[in-house]
Amino acid sequence: MHEYGLVQEVVLLLLKKLQEGVCPEAGNMEVVLRVGGFAVHSVAATRQAYEVLTKDTPLESSRLTLTISPxxxxxxxxxxxxxxxxxxxxxxxxxxxxxxxxxxxxxxxxxxxxxxxxxxxxx
Ligand SMILES: [Zn+2]
Structure with a gap:
């Protein structure tokens, strides 16, 4: 799936940030992501990929705010x-x-x- 590669990169980057001490209270995190219109097929598929890829990580409970550039x-x-x-x-x-x-x-x-x-x- 096209979305997975992109979301995986994003998740790895975010986990690295968390390891560096960003958001020590991992309670209420929001991830604001903006991607180019050619990068993903659909918002739903991207959200699903995010859910799957953040499962069992500190990002599991984070909210994803996703914008796709036209x-x-x-x-x-x-x-x-x-x-x-x-x-x-x-x-x-x-x-x-x-x-x-x-x-x-x-x-x-x-x-x-x-x-x-x-x-x-x-x-
Ligand atoms: Zn014309």
Missing amino acids: VTLNCPGCGYQETLGDDQVDPHDPLPLAECPRCGQVGPVHGGRGVESLELVCD
């Missing part, structure tokens, strides 16, 4: 810009293209592929 089409022909849903673009495509709904020209799609920001908040 993927956008910038038409080279008419300048039209559109935010695409995750079902409109194949994240595995190394050079994703989409057809402009206004003029029909095919243009490149822009979006992030990795973790854009990660924050560990503790109360």
